[in-house]
Amino acid sequence: MKLKARSYDVDLSEPSVILHDADCVQIGVRENDRVRIEGKDSWIALVDKSDSILKKGEVLIAEIQMEKYGIKDGEVLEVVYSPKPDSVNYIRRKMDGEKLSKDEIRAVVDDILESRLSKIEVSAWLTSLYINGMDLEEIAHFTNAMVDTGDRIQFQRQPVFDFHSVGGVPGNKITPIVVSIVAAAGLMLPKTSSRAISSACGTSDFVETFCNVELSAQQVRDISEEVGGVFAWGGSMNLAPVDDIVIKIEHPLGINPRAQMLASIMSKKLAIGATHLVVDIPTGRGTKVPTLEKAREYVSDFTTLGRMLGMRVECAVTYGDQPVGQAVGPNLEARECIRILEGEKHPSSVIEKACECAGMILEMGGIPNGVDRAREILESGAAHEKFMEIVVAQGGRPDLKSSDLKPGEFSYDIVSTKSGYVHGIDNKAIVSIAKACGAPTDKGAGLLIMKKRGQRVEKGDVLLTVHADTEAKAQRAKETALRLGPVHIEGMLIEKGV
């Protein structure tokens, strides 16, 4: 039917228009159905209904769409029913537990990218993936479809090594150390990282405290080929961009379906042209991978998927049931990371993990005794030298020192109320406290964990120190810490047998 366009000032997360209730009946559409709008251009929008903010005969179109399609206020447009895209049927098929074909998966991915699916439909897709899953053949198609939604980086220099942690453990600041060791050994590792999604501090959140992480694809290529590595933020390139839309729906549901997680990791690696990949799988209570059994499933998933996609993949199943090292939060993690590159021997958990992972990559690159070699490169200062080359190439200061990175000036110590042994540290509580400090936005915000699992604690000992950029946030973090009690202390006795 013919309707008169009226613009309204709203930024939409979905491309929808508002129609009058009575016109909806005439057109034969209901809320969340679709209409095709025909003016100079023809385009599809979701239907919202109202009988109060517009008159019969009008269609409300967001300003941004008016501009995009060259529609003038008051212009008369043909508005007709438009069927659902086919991808809605494929989502239904996944709900019914069926296996999808390559083309069906591609249709869903393309329609998500082009905003042709509503939030309701994408939510149903992710929920179905979470419950019914995909087999590896489907996930391989899914990965390729996601790669094709964005750009690919082509390197002259081959092979291309890569490293990824599936995350879920706080304080995991090993990436710049791994990249520096690998690059110092003469291999190329163009590493892209993310910012925090649900964590307190992603790799890019702490790396940007000492150099620029927003590199173009060209810069990533140039620096990697010349220096051997980068620590770039993946978000500034257009790699498998459909992921960014999906995350917005996953986040409120608190899910990350296995198929989506695997496809999203592997697609970014394919897009950057990786030929060899090591995946770190932190495992244990409070991580994304609670048991060794589950970890082994992921190992099998990643390596098989790698074969299907033409990439050599090895996995490192690592302890993740307590934070890695002492520091959580941007400046604090950067400081701990750089200190180790400068020669500091503590915390050993960070050094061990970085050298184990780097060692696996070296061996994939044909360098024998990888872990020993990684440790030599770190201890000799060669890794630090390479690190500084990368930092400078990414616009960091050539005289960067770990001591440049300052914790927030407002701090509180959390002390133990009893004596005993540290029985466990609750990852999720640590993340909540660091966020209460202001991480990852406030660069000084975060915390230092003074006692790790297995250590003896006396009543009154400092368990952790919170740092914040404002007094109010330090106070809030202290309260969060006292409420959550992230460090669990017990006697040695587990149970009394009588």
Add this chain to the structure above:
Amino acid sequence: MKLKARSYDVDLSEPSVILHDADCVQIGVRENDRVRIEGKDSWIALVDKSDSILKKGEVLIAEIQMEKYGIKDGEVLEVVYSPKPDSVNYIRRKMDGEKLSKDEIRAVVDDILESRLSKIEVSAWLTSLYINGMDLEEIAHFTNAMVDTGDRIQFQRQPVFDFHSVGGVPGNKITPIVVSIVAAAGLMLPKTSSRAISSACGTSDFVETFCNVELSAQQVRDISEEVGGVFAWGGSMNLAPVDDIVIKIEHPLGINPRAQMLASIMSKKLAIGATHLVVDIPTGRGTKVPTLEKAREYVSDFTTLGRMLGMRVECAVTYGDQPVGQAVGPNLEARECIRILEGEKHPSSVIEKACECAGMILEMGGIPNGVDRAREILESGAAHEKFMEIVVAQGGRPDLKSSDLKPGEFSYDIVSTKSGYVHGIDNKAIVSIAKACGAPTDKGAGLLIMKKRGQRVEKGDVLLTVHADTEAKAQRAKETALRLGPVHIEGMLIEKGV
């Protein structure tokens, strides 16, 4: 943080506010998270983000919310992070295939009703219900929770009989006949019906062609107790209203999860105080219940659930693989229905079905040989007399005749291109054609099916006649009919054995 309110002119399907990207980072919220807004009142809204249509320091609030919470343009409000409601965790548990408790189910239902859950979350809930289901104990809790979201009607007169068809078959105009027979037999049946959701014509869509269906709870009570029955539209009362919200999310996904369907039917019956219920389950190709096996599962579900909820339930599994009777569409169905009450013997499928269902209700009410008795009441004219009493009580004309109901004046005949037997009639195609005619909005729109399954057809015979209120719609319907070929004609030979 403190933000300045600015109103915008939009009607929202979810209670959301728009914040500036930079303020979101400060508050620590992401899109689809929630904030609490504290002014004179304190309320929760979902977060939309923008960096173009508002300035840092502003919060855009829909006019309707500004009014509701007494907020003035330019007023400074405190906007802080608000955690997800607990019901999101229960949705997660259902995703994980767990059984939910009474209180958990109630929390989800209440939060849907109060718009505390987003479309994304409700979609995940329905998808989880569709895939993982609920057991009958959960469904009983679900039903009670839905009843408690709305009003209940209390009748002085007891028992209260009720009748429901799960739908899925076009042309099913038996309800007014069933109600009239049952009421004429001295039992009370206060029937509420729906309008078309995905069908071409709901019971209320055709009943409103000859009397008012928008009755208050008081009118439903008064008329039922005095006359013995009503044909009311359920939507004008506040019975289990959460259903209306759920349907908006089910519709675009094209799903109606078993748990949701059972709870939604049973909650409306409990809300109206039904003590005895007959459920019609149309079964066969092209219905909601394709196989007899599936139908028997529904029988078991309904009767067991009835016992758990203190209601006596019996089910009629009926043939539904072709439309009931000849007519589909408001006036056409009303005419066919009233003709039968007036004494017409055709189409017999409508008469059979109405008498079988009414008979079951009579027997539940202690009247022996129910079907024979129902047929006597219909043939004697007592049902017609009762029907007219109800029509008049609902504001219809006392001299109502079936001939008052006119088909749309523009019509086309669809003729057979070959000779043979009618092998099947495609329900979904029939619905599409009737909708193309303009049903259920245009009252004259619809179609008459001239040949039913098993009948002999000669080339050139009229298979169906479409009726519409405008030439354009009649033309569109004709094209739809020619494209979909809803009447399948074959020779008697199924297969040749050699």
